[in-house]
Amino acid sequence: MRAAQIEVTSLGKRYGQVTALDDVSLRVGPGSVLGVLGHNGAGKTTLIDILTTRIRPTSGTATVCGWDVVRFGEHVRRQIGVTSQFAAVDESMTGRRNLLLFARLLGAKRRQAKARADELLATFGLTEAANRKVATYSGGMRRRLDLAVSLLGKPKVLFLDEPTTGLDPVSRTELWRSVAGLAAAGTTVVLTTQYLEEADTLADEVMVLAMGSIVAQGSPAELKAGIGSRTATVTVSPTDAERARDALLRAGMRVRSHDHALSVALAAATDVPALVRALDHAGIAIIDLTITEPSLDDVYLALHAGGGA
Amino acid sequence: MSRHALRTRHQDDDAPTLVIAVDRGSLRLAPDDDSWGGAGFLTQLRVLSGRSLRTAFSDYRLVFFGLLQPVVILLLFSQVFAGIGDMPGVVAYDGYINYLMPATLVMIAMTTAMGSGAALLSEIYTGWVGRLRTMPINLVAVLAARTVSDAVRLIVQLVVASAAGVYVLGFEPGGLAGLAGAIAVAVAIGWGLSWLFIAIATWQSKPELMQAASFVVMFPLMFSSSAYVPLEAMPTWIRVLSTVNPLTYAIDATRALAVGMPVGGALVAALALAGVTAVLGGTLATRAFRAG
Numbered sequence: 001m002r003a004a005q006i007e008v009t010s011l012g013k014r015y016g017q018v019t020a021l022d023d024v025s026l027r028v029g030p031g032s033v034l035g036v037l038g039h040n041g042a043g044k045t046t047l048i049d050i051l052t053t054r055i056r057p058t059s060g061t062a063t064v065c066g067w068d069v070v071r072f073g074e075h076v077r078r079q080i081g082v083t084s085q086f087a088a089v090d091e092s093m094t095g096r097r098n099l100l101l102f103a104r105l106l107g108a109k110r111r112q113a114k115a116r117a118d119e120l121l122a123t124f125g126l127t128e129a130a131n132r133k134v135a136t137y138s139g140g141m142r143r144r145l146d147l148a149v150s151l152l153g154k155p156k157v158l159f160l161d162e163p164t165t166g167l168d169p170v171s172r173t174e175l176w177r178s179v180a181g182l183a184a185a186g187t188t189v190v191l192t193t194q195y196l197e198e199a200d201t202l203a204d205e206v207m208v209l210a211m212g213s214i215v216a217q218g219s220p221a222e223l224k225a226g227i228g229s230r231t232a233t234v235t236v237s238p239t240d241a242e243r244a245r246d247a248l249l250r251a252g253m254r255v256r257s258h259d260h261a262l263s264v265a266l267a268a269a270t271d272v273p274a275l276v277r278a279l280d281h282a283g284i285a286i287i288d289l290t291i292t293e294p295s296l297d298d299v300y301l302a303l304h305a306g307g308g309a
Numbered sequence: 310m311s312r313h314a315l316r317t318r319h320q321d322d323d324a325p326t327l328v329i330a331v332d333r334g335s336l337r338l339a340p341d342d343d344s345w346g347g348a349g350f351l352t353q354l355r356v357l358s359g360r361s362l363r364t365a366f367s368d369y370r371l372v373f374f375g376l377l378q379p380v381v382i383l384l385l386f387s388q389v390f391a392g393i394g395d396m397p398g399v400v401a402y403d404g405y406i407n408y409l410m411p412a413t414l415v416m417i418a419m420t421t422a423m424g425s426g427a428a429l430l431s432e433i434y435t436g437w438v439g440r441l442r443t444m445p446i447n448l449v450a451v452l453a454a455r456t457v458s459d460a461v462r463l464i465v466q467l468v469v470a471s472a473a474g475v476y477v478l479g480f481e482p483g484g485l486a487g488l489a490g491a492i493a494v495a496v497a498i499g500w501g502l503s504w505l506f507i508a509i510a511t512w513q514s515k516p517e518l519m520q521a522a523s524f525v526v527m528f529p530l531m532f533s534s535s536a537y538v539p540l541e542a543m544p545t546w547i548r549v550l551s552t553v554n555p556l557t558y559a560i561d562a563t564r565a566l567a568v569g570m571p572v573g574g575a576l577v578a579a580l581a582l583a584g585v586t587a588v589l590g591g592t593l594a595t596r597a598f599r600a601g
């Protein structure tokens with residue numbers, strides 16, 4: 001096995017009486033994506049701040065690319081790219097100027113900086129807006145520019161703190177594709193999110209934080225298996241409701257009915273066609289069928305229930 | 310490494326197309342060894358100062374009111390307190406404006422220095438500083454760039470205010486060299502003080518608190534000095550206070566230079582003040598900034 005890009009052991013951060021992070025341990029291998037899932041105040045940003053050398057832990061150790069984040073912060077900073085919750089770009093300057101500025105700070109020569117800026121602008125669909133002030137950018141464009149800035153130094157490890165919060169669905173999907181592309185190319189990614197769906201889509205490994213502690217850790221599949229499942233909600237005509245319920249029960253499904261809508265817990269991928277077939281056989285018309293992913297709240301609920309809380 | 314290509318195309322042809330083709334031949338997003346490890350201190354200082362200056366001058370309304378503010382204060386003070394011009398200790402200056410103008414230069418320097426602290430604090434709040442902290446960037450360069458760009462801005466302000474003094478309010482400097490010397494001293498003092506206010510900013514948690522605290526510090530310092538009224542006219546306790554108020558020496562030096570009188574030890578005291586505040590503020594600010 002190759003050496004871990006990020007190795008965290010019993011990491012903790014206290015502010016006086018407040019524990020922001022408590023006994024967190026994790027390993028992230030090269031090119032893999034770690035999703036850190038949790039609500040506001042769960043400790044996600046504290047973890048990112050420590051790993052990106054912005055704050056010091058009060059206990060435990062953390063290394064990024066083999067460098068201790070406290071003692072060798074300077075080395076860590078050469079290896080990482082960071083995109084924070086709020087796009088930290090200069091609004092009074094153009095997108096291109098922002099990129100040039102950060103490239104120069106990183107030590108690029110003028111011509112290198114220009115080439116790299118143009119390359120990134122093109123990659124993130126910002127070429128046309130390159131010479132406009134960032135103040136005129138949409139939320140999605142700003143995030144893309146922010147991501148472009150964090151990629152200037154070709155980082156080995158990329159940290160994304162809630163990269164899609166506040167983005168519209170199209171921008172969110174675009175950002176997901178960018179992150180997936182980067183990970184496929186070998187960049188290690190740590191991403192925090194409040195959305196289970198996002199962690200599920202992007203992460204190889206998910207860690208759930210609550211009040212500074214890890215409450216669950218594993219692959220998205222393991223996590224979802226632990227919390228139960230997706231739910232199919234079937235709407236049928238009121239006169240069919242009773243028969244539909246019986247048909248699904250006969251097919252061996254877990255059904256709850258409210259009025260003429262039936263909720264079915266989906267255990268396997270084949271459950272959706274099975275569900276449709278069962279209703280079709282019974283001659284029942286499906287008016288509507290929606291499938292909902294479990295939310296972060298479902299994760300928390302399941303974990304609390306499992307822990308006997 | 311295998312080639313990965315991800316493409317999204319929207320149905321609408323005009324919509325932006327995002328293409329990420331991760332391939333070492335075309336776009337190199339992949340980590341590799343020729344990444345830049347951070348520019349030298351001087352380059353970072355120059356780039357960051359240039360950026361601060363561009364930002365400061367990017368909004369013409371801000372520039373306009375920033376330059377107008379000291380002129381308005383100068384106009385008000387010179388008219389409202391014109392009677393001070395006949396007092397002993399001021400009468401030798403041949404008009405209150407000649408007494409007031411140099412003190413105003415120092416006051417502008419102090420206000421700008423306060424602005425350095427406020428600007429740094431707001432950049433901490435917007436996450437700008439946070440981003441710099443995650444990059445291979447020298448933190449001293451980040452702080453120094455703030456003081457350098459504000460010093461440049463201060464020179465512009467002082468020149469404009471002096472010109473307004475001369476052409477609008479009848480200020481008569483002792484000579485161009487003297488006036489330039491006075492401006493130089495004011496810039497040195499403003500630069501030193503900006504380090505002090507930056508130090509305060511790194512220790513503070515709230516912008517409002519910073520403003521309130523700066524206000525409480527600034528006004529007593531200005532009024533317990535020889536800035537507006539000669540010391541002889543003040544109650545004894547303020548006169549005592551004024552002898553330990555470093556601004557008194559700064560203002561005395563600026564005033565002597567501006568009107569062409571012998572400057573003496575006040576110049577040494579003023580430059581020492583600039584040096585001490587810079588070193589003290591710089592040390593405190595860097596320590597607080599590094600600790601995170």
